[in-house]
Amino acid sequence: xxxxxxxxxxxxxxxxxxxxxxxxxxxxxxxxxxxxxxxxxxxxxxxxxxxxxxxxxxxxxxxxxxxxxxxxxxxxxxxxxxxxxxxxxxxxxxxxxxxxxxxxxxxxxxxxxxxxxxxxxxxxxxxxxxxxxxxxxxxxxxxxxxxxxxxxxxxxxxxxxxxxxxxxxxxxxxxxxxxxxxxxxxxxxxxxxxxxxxxxxxxxxxxxxxxxxxxxxxxxxxxxxxxxxxxxxxxxxxxxxxxxxxxxxxxxxxxxxxxxxxxxxxxxxxxxxxxxxxxxxxxxxxxxxxxxxxxxxxxx
Amino acid sequence: xxxxxxxxxxxxxxxxxxxxxxxxxxxxxxxxxxxxxxxxxxxxxxxxxxxxxxxxxxxxxxxxxxxxxxxxxxxxxxxxxxxxxxxxxxxxxxxxxxxxxxxxxxxxxxxxxxxxxxxxxxxxxxxxxxxxxxxxxxxxxxxxxxxxxxxxxxxxxxxxxxxxxxxxxxxxxxxxxxxxxxxxxxxxxxxxxxxxxxxxxxxxxxxxxxxxxxxxxxxxxxxxxxxxxxxxxxxxxxxxxxxxxxxxxxxxxxxxxxxxxxxxxxxxxxxxxxxxxxxxxxxxxxxxxxxxxxxxxxxx
DNA sequence: TTCTATGTTTGAAATTATAAAAAACTCTTG
DNA sequence: CAAGAGTTTTTTATAATTTCAAACATAGAA
Numbered sequence: 116x117x118x119x120x121x122x123x124x125x126x127x128x129x130x131x132x133x134x135x136x137x138x139x140x141x142x143x144x145x146x147x148x149x150x151x152x153x154x155x156x157x158x159x160x161x162x163x164x165x166x167x168x169x170x171x172x173x174x175x176x177x178x179x180x181x182x183x184x185x186x187x188x189x190x191x192x193x194x195x196x197x198x199x200x201x202x203x204x205x206x207x208x209x210x211x212x213x214x215x216x217x218x219x220x221x222x223x224x225x226x227x228x229x230x231x232x233x234x235x236x237x238x239x240x241x242x243x244x245x246x247x248x249x250x251x252x253x254x255x256x257x258x259x260x261x262x263x264x265x266x267x268x269x270x271x272x273x274x275x276x277x278x279x280x281x282x283x284x285x286x287x288x289x290x291x292x293x294x295x296x297x298x299x300x301x302x303x304x305x306x307x308x309x310x311x312x313x314x315x316x317x318x319x320x321x322x323x324x325x326x327x328x329x330x331x332x333x334x335x336x337x338x339x340x341x342x343x344x345x346x347x348x349x350x351x352x353x354x355x356x357x358x359x360x361x362x363x364x365x366x367x368x369x370x371x372x373x374x375x376x377x378x379x380x381x382x383x384x385x386x387x388x389x390x391x392x393x394x395x396x397x398x399x400x401x402x403x404x405x406x407x408x409x410x411x412x413x414x415x
Numbered sequence: 416x417x418x419x420x421x422x423x424x425x426x427x428x429x430x431x432x433x434x435x436x437x438x439x440x441x442x443x444x445x446x447x448x449x450x451x452x453x454x455x456x457x458x459x460x461x462x463x464x465x466x467x468x469x470x471x472x473x474x475x476x477x478x479x480x481x482x483x484x485x486x487x488x489x490x491x492x493x494x495x496x497x498x499x500x501x502x503x504x505x506x507x508x509x510x511x512x513x514x515x516x517x518x519x520x521x522x523x524x525x526x527x528x529x530x531x532x533x534x535x536x537x538x539x540x541x542x543x544x545x546x547x548x549x550x551x552x553x554x555x556x557x558x559x560x561x562x563x564x565x566x567x568x569x570x571x572x573x574x575x576x577x578x579x580x581x582x583x584x585x586x587x588x589x590x591x592x593x594x595x596x597x598x599x600x601x602x603x604x605x606x607x608x609x610x611x612x613x614x615x616x617x618x619x620x621x622x623x624x625x626x627x628x629x630x631x632x633x634x635x636x637x638x639x640x641x642x643x644x645x646x647x648x649x650x651x652x653x654x655x656x657x658x659x660x661x662x663x664x665x666x667x668x669x670x671x672x673x674x675x676x677x678x679x680x681x682x683x684x685x686x687x688x689x690x691x692x693x694x695x696x697x698x699x700x701x702x703x704x705x706x707x708x709x710x711x712x713x714x715x
Numbered sequence: 716t717t718c719t720a721t722g723t724t725t726g727a728a729a730t731t732a733t734a735a736a737a738a739a740c741t742c743t744t745g
Numbered sequence: 746c747a748a749g750a751g752t753t754t755t756t757t758a759t760a761a762t763t764t765c766a767a768a769c770a771t772a773g774a775a
Binding site for chain 3: 417
């Protein structure tokens with residue numbers, strides 16, 4: 116009933132590794148030096164030293180600590196199975212919401228989600244607290260959390276917000292200096308778009324990835340932490356919906372390729388007005404696609 | 416060492432009040448009906464009934480429960496002092512950061528903050544998790560949290576983001592129908608601006624509040640949860656800095672009043688380009704003010 | 716029976732308690 | 746007096762515990 120000692124265990128193994136680089140009889144460095152090496156506090160180092168002493172690897176008496184034996188692989192202590200990475204949680208959570216089409220106003224059980232996603236409860240709670248800033252979940256008065264859900268309204272507002280951010284990004288690209296990496300990237304993307312268009316009949320599924328790259332390239336010009344944070348969520352949601360709405364997928368993707376190319380052309384011509392117009396057109400199409408994919412889900 | 420029973424206590428008092436509206440001998444409604452009345456689960460109601468029974472206010476035997484005596488004010492149970500509202504936490508936290516000019520890269524002690532703000536620790540952690548989405552705080556590898564801080568970069572990015580949102584809002588206002596409430600609000604604000612300008616010599620402090628109202632009015636036209644969420648943080652930060660940067664405060668405010676009036680005029684003339692230009696000018700001034708207030712702090 | 720209200724069980728959320736870790740502080744010794 | 750070891754205090758991460766919600770089961774009335 117307390118915090119885990121993973122930190123100590125990892126530190127012990129790290130110190131063990133360090134010791135095996137020394138010769139028998141060498142004095143070990145000071146506790147504070149060791150704490151630097153292992154990246155933990157002195158408290159942990161002292162626990163490690165105590166264990167090393169106990170196991171006969173060192174002789175420890177105050178400042179005197181000598182290496183008695185060189186530890187091997189077998190002497191390391193076992194670590195509890197590392198659970199799933201927290202960076203991944205957002206992706207997996209949205210994946211779950213979208214893939215299983217979890218309805219709006221579903222109560223979320225922190226305990227259950229933590230089990231399913233294999234993360235500690237408090238980590239999940241923190242994650243939900245973060246998501247609540249995007250208005251996707253909210254606290255309930257009776258306690259617990261609630262998925263506000265991927266409703267039509269949410270989709271509309273998300274699309275609109277995306278448009279605002281992306282039109283702004285377009286403006287930045289037009290003003291980007293000639294040596295800005297975005298130009299090389301756009302040239303490359305143009306080739307990829309043309310190549311995909313040539314083999315669209317069989318390979319239209321490949322568009323989804325290309326779409327993401329394209330929008331990422333545009334938005335990468337805007338260096339802004341707030342924009343970046345939103346972009347992550349936005350691109351995930353659009354990405355999934357692109358994947359799942361199967362109606363006229365080939366035609367849609369082919370049309371989108373042309374829209375992308377129109378934007379690239381206008382940008383390379385440094386024609387801000389044309390680029391903005393092309394982007395506006397493309398974003399409107401995207402919004403329609405997103406909304407119709409919601410309708411398709413509703414009917415299913 | 417467990418969750419508080421505030422819910423039960425509040426429910427008990429509410430049921431007590433309900434009972435005092437009945438006559439002695441009346442049968443009480445079903446448990447589920449009572450749970451509706453008090454807004455809690457049946458579990459809590461049963462605890463309340465048990466206490467009512469114990470204290471002799473009702474006779475309870477299965478479905479038979481009659482009122483034996485009418486409870487008075489003195490029979491209510493006391494509630495633990497409600498601690499500060501969580502809605503307020505954000506305002507108080509930012510107030511603390513900005514007012515005391517907490518430097519960037521300050522480690523935040525959850526324990527200490529929770530004490531000072533008089534909220535449970537886990538509430539504070541959730542709050543910080545939410546803030547981390549805005550890039551104002553982040554987790555540390557050694558555990559705990561870190562204030563990334565109100566750096567110059569943060570201010571620049573915040574200002575830029577604000578401009579993007581607000582210019583978008585301006586576009587929405589121009590397109591708003593004549594019967595939209597924003598027009599009445601703007602007309603009113605114009606009067607207030609003119610009135611304040613007339614007495615600016617003595618009352619220039621009053622501008623800060625007017626500034627907030629003005630920007631809120633503009634942004635209220637955009638119905639978007641993402642925008643709204645950011646607006647709260649943005650307006651708080653700008654509000655505080657307006658208050659604290661005392662250099663040329665009167666002149667600055669007087670100039671800002673004119674800038675606001677220019678925007679209002681352009682909007683009422685439905686001149687989108689002029690409104691945008693006026694807003695852009697005003698936002699640039701705001702950004703400069705924000706940045707110079709940071710410099711002033713640095714020197715202090 | 717069928718419906719409704721109560722009794723019962725189960726599971727989750729909020730809050731506290733506590734081990735582990737960090738950090739601050741004091742004491743020794745070269 | 747440094748630099749490092751010993752010690753204490755504080756803080757964080759997590760489990761334990763209680764309260765609460767809700768599902769399930771049962772019994773009495775229509």
